[in-house]
Each structure stands twice: as structure tokens, then as C-alpha cells.
Amino acid sequence: MALPKTVRAVTAGIAALTLASVLAGCSGGTNATTAADATGTPVTGGTLVYLEQQAHTNLYPPAGGFYPNGGILNQITDKLTYQDPETLKIEPWLAESWTSNPQLTEYTFKLRSGVTFSDGTPVDAAAVARNFDTYGLGNKALNQPVSEVINNYDHSEVIDPLTVKFHFKKSSPGFLQGTATIGSGIVSVSTLDRKFDDLGNAKNIIGSGPFTVASEVLGKEVVLKARADYNWGPKTAKHQGRAYLDTVKIVVTPEDSVRTGSLLAGQGDLIRQVQAYDEKQVAAKDYKLFAPGTRGVNDSVVFRPDNALVSDVRVRQALLKATDTKEVVETIFSENYPAATSVLAKEATGYVDLSAKLGHDPEKAKELLDEAGWRVGADGIRSKDGATLSLTIYESLPQPQNKAVLQLVAQQWEKVGVKLNVLAGDSGSKTVDNLDPEKTPVAVAMVGRADPDVIKSQFYPKNRDALLQKGGSSQKVKSFVDEKLNTLLETETARTDPEQRLKDVADIQNHLIDQALVIPIFEEPQVFAAAPYLQGLAFEAVGRPSLYGVWLAKH
Numbered sequence: 001m002a003l004p005k006t007v008r009a010v011t012a013g014i015a016a017l018t019l020a021s022v023l024a025g026c027s028g029g030t031n032a033t034t035a036a037d038a039t040g041t042p043v044t045g046g047t048l049v050y051l052e053q054q055a056h057t058n059l060y061p062p063a064g065g066f067y068p069n070g071g072i073l074n075q076i077t078d079k080l081t082y083q084d085p086e087t088l089k090i091e092p093w094l095a096e097s098w099t100s101n102p103q104l105t106e107y108t109f110k111l112r113s114g115v116t117f118s119d120g121t122p123v124d125a126a127a128v129a130r131n132f133d134t135y136g137l138g139n140k141a142l143n144q145p146v147s148e149v150i151n152n153y154d155h156s157e158v159i160d161p162l163t164v165k166f167h168f169k170k171s172s173p174g175f176l177q178g179t180a181t182i183g184s185g186i187v188s189v190s191t192l193d194r195k196f197d198d199l200g201n202a203k204n205i206i207g208s209g210p211f212t213v214a215s216e217v218l219g220k221e222v223v224l225k226a227r228a229d230y231n232w233g234p235k236t237a238k239h240q241g242r243a244y245l246d247t248v249k250i251v252v253t254p255e256d257s258v259r260t261g262s263l264l265a266g267q268g269d270l271i272r273q274v275q276a277y278d279e280k281q282v283a284a285k286d287y288k289l290f291a292p293g294t295r296g297v298n299d300s301v302v303f304r305p306d307n308a309l310v311s312d313v314r315v316r317q318a319l320l321k322a323t324d325t326k327e328v329v330e331t332i333f334s335e336n337y338p339a340a341t342s343v344l345a346k347e348a349t350g351y352v353d354l355s356a357k358l359g360h361d362p363e364k365a366k367e368l369l370d371e372a373g374w375r376v377g378a379d380g381i382r383s384k385d386g387a388t389l390s391l392t393i394y395e396s397l398p399q400p401q402n403k404a405v406l407q408l409v410a411q412q413w414e415k416v417g418v419k420l421n422v423l424a425g426d427s428g429s430k431t432v433d434n435l436d437p438e439k440t441p442v443a444v445a446m447v448g449r450a451d452p453d454v455i456k457s458q459f460y461p462k463n464r465d466a467l468l469q470k471g472g473s474s475q476k477v478k479s480f481v482d483e484k485l486n487t488l489l490e491t492e493t494a495r496t497d498p499e500q501r502l503k504d505v506a507d508i509q510n511h512l513i514d515q516a517l518v519i520p521i522f523e524e525p526q527v528f529a530a531a532p533y534l535q536g537l538a539f540e541a542v543g544r545p546s547l548y549g550v551w552l553a554k555h
Helices: 005-019 067-076 125-137 196-200 256-264 276-284 313-322 325-332 362-371 402-414 454-459 483-492 498-514
Strands: 047-052 081-083 090-092 095-100 106-111 153-160 163-168 211-217 221-226 247-252 270-272 288-290 297-303 382-384 390-394 419-423 442-447 518-522 528-530
Touching: 047 067, 047 256, 067 211, 067 221, 067 247, 090 095, 106 125, 125 153, 125 163, 256 270, 256 276, 256 528, 276 288, 297 402, 297 454, 313 362, 313 402, 325 402, 325 518, 390 442, 402 419, 442 454, 454 483, 454 498, 483 498
Parallel strands: 047 247, 047 270, 390 419
Antiparallel strands: 081 090, 095 106, 106 163, 153 163, 211 221, 221 247, 270 528, 288 528, 297 442, 297 518
């Protein structure tokens, strides 16, 4: 499924040349104004060339879960709080301090003084209140959706110019961590006055972050410029003051070989989405590899039980048993991609080891399919009452090597008599079809967040609605509702007892596997590669890059 090593090397070299014209005028780190000394003193100045696999779609902060969106938002917006990526502790950022009542229905934040958006307007209590009223309630008139990281929100209250209180309809234990996520990036009131579709233009996003958007070629390139007066990074950040870099040039480069080849040819400084088969090539050149985890719902295949072909739990259990995640990981990936042992990643808060329920057992799979009445035909595919057990799934372009993963899963399922048709992820009908369980009885799911509420984000019908329930995101669903799951999700996001909340998350994971609604495949990282001279690269808690402290040594 991967190109032979020699072919990849030649392809990468050719690809690097094809990008030369795109990067004309980009000098990487060579135009730094001050050389690093022998002790590694940071350099001020220079242009970072960052090659991104996909173009951003929309920069409304709650849409920042898509990594190309979040990669920009993380440079141009700040958050009320900062989550340490190692300890996961919540620390001050735009908020100097905060309190909450015992019921976790009220949170009060004291803001830093002197912070401004890049248009000069203040980051005060009124602006912060407007942000969370929008994220917590949405704005139907402007088509701005509710944020998936905020639950049970009611309203804000401006106490004084630098104090804001948030009220919730019932307990919201995940809210504090939610204020540290990319989906809660603070933007100006003028930004929030724009329609959702207008926020696809990066120039329309006014934040208070260390960079501003200088220019954009839609779908191809975004140029960020350091904000000279920035001086309000997280209190615990090693670097304070303006960003070291002068400029960041984000170039959309879809071809994996082009990104890797361009980096190794010196035409880029940082790339995202290094495929596993290129990791050794990058490491052999002494380039840096980073693989921060995403601490959330693992890269998975999910079922839509509203479709009669997968409505029987025995069919879903059979396909879970037919899936060999070890083979997937060992065939396609590197050690940066552990096989999944639960719905959540091992580093996720609330993870429970369910590997005993996920074992590969093709004979058990055949037995379950026989019990469900599906018989193997002359072509090796099972049928029942005139229907063939043939399922369709769309490739998910953001997920690493997803086409190869699904094709291998299809081979595994075919061995037990089930056909899986893998369709191209760039198909024009994908968006519509993915909301129709009759057309897509299976789908790809994954979401990162370092909080137990991540599981609600993925599966609750009013959020991502991965299972397609009636009353959720699709009008095509006829009857499927999982009341037990929904009750568990609602209960977890309103618990004030941390231990009980973790038990709820364990119950949710067990339910999803016992009902075979999810087949976890692997724990998905975000894999980056950087030139040896790039220093100071950091990542937030779920793998989005922070370029605030990055500097380029003389080379």
C-alpha cells in the first residue's frame, strides 16, 4: 500500500522541484536578523515556511477542531486559560484567576488588563461575554453554530470591565477545560458580527494572538505576521513578549511526497502530516520528528444502525471481531500509531482498557453472522432475504492514510463474507451521503480533546452525531435512537463529582463496544517534521502547533 522506498525517494526529489516556484521568495530561516550564539540564544526575525496538507475551511473558533483550521487559530487567537500539555493542568492566560460555585453552574473570571485585539479594541469582559454567548448558544441569524466544547450554557454576566461570570442551566464540569481549547479562541466583536461563511476568509478573523493575518490566497496560502506589541502569553510560558519570528508562510501542499521532499530539499522549515512510510527518511537526514497525541476518541469505524444492514448488533459484533487492528498498525503505520485498546486513547482522561473485548476472532465473526441469518453466496459475500451484506464508506482525507486503512479493513471483512466499498474522500456527494445512513451505514470518526467531554462531542446527536440518531444532524434518519447512550452522555457532562464522572466515561466506552457501535482502530497522533535549525516548537494539549516560541537558527 506504500510506495517502495526507492520510488518514494525519487518522487520526493521531483516533487520538491515542483514546489520551488510556489516557494519562490521564501528564504526559510536564512533572513533572520540575528544569528544564534553557541549557547542557543533565540533569534529574532525570519520567515517560517510551514507546509500544510489541507487548506483551512472556516476560522470560526468552534470550527477549529479541523486541524488546518486550528493550526491557524492557535497563532492568531488567545484563550482565557492555558492547558499544560504535559500535566493537563489549567493555568492562567487572558484570565488571571477564576472561581466557581460548588455546583459548577457559575464560573467567574478576572481578566488581565491592557490586552487588545489586533484592531485596537480591548479584550474586556464585554468582549469575552459576547464570545461565550455566541459559542455557548450559537447565533442562528449569522449561522454560527454552538461549540461542541461547551455544555449546558445559559448566559453571561458582565460584573465590571475586567470581570465576567458565566451561568449554566445545570452543572458543567468540562467548561473550565473548554476555555483552554482551540474552540474557545477569543475574537473581536467585529469578527462575531460576521456571518459564518465570511469567516472562511482568514483576513476576517481579528484575534489577540501573537500573529495576525497579513494576506491570503484562498485555498493555497496564508501569511501571518508577528504582532509587535504582543505581551500577554500564558503566564507560565518560557517565552514572553512578541513572537521571535517575523512571518509565517503557510503553504497548502496536498501531496505527501511534495511536503516531505520540499522539507528535505531546504524549501520548507516545518510540515504537518508526515506519513509513517516517510518517517525513517526524515529521521535519516537528522530532521526532527514530532508526534503529539490527540488524547481523544481514537481513529475508528462507526456504524449507523438506522440502516437495516447493520441494525442487528450481531452483525456489528461480527465486524468488530473481523477487524484486526494489529495487522492495520503493523502493515501501514509506525510506533507513533498504537493500536487502539478502547474508544478513547490511553492518554485521554477517563480511558479504560477494553482490549479484552476487542480481540480479533474471525471464526467468532462467522458464527455471529450465521446466527444473524446471513449466508455466504457463490461469490463469497453473504446475503439474506434478497439483500447483500455490502456496505459503503467514504475515505476521510484528514485522517492519516485512511484509504489504505479502509482498504485493509475491507480485505479483513471480506474473509468473513462482508463487502466494504471504499469511496474517494473528495467525492462531490460525500457530504450529503455521509448524512444518509442508507448510503453510508459505516463512517470514519475521530476527535481530539484533553477532557472527558470529548466522548459526548463525538457521539451525542446534537454534537458530531457520529452514529446518526433521529433528531440529530440528519433528516434522513428514520428511527434509530440510543436513549441509554444519550442519557449517559448527558449525565457525564453534568457531574460535579470527578470520580463519578470518570465512571460515567467508562460506562459510555463499555456501552459503545458492547453494542459494537464503534470499532476503534488506532490512536491518532499529529506527526510533524522540522528542519534541524528550527527551535522552540511546542504543541497544545491535543497536537496543534504553537509557533509563538519558534525561532530559526542561522544555517
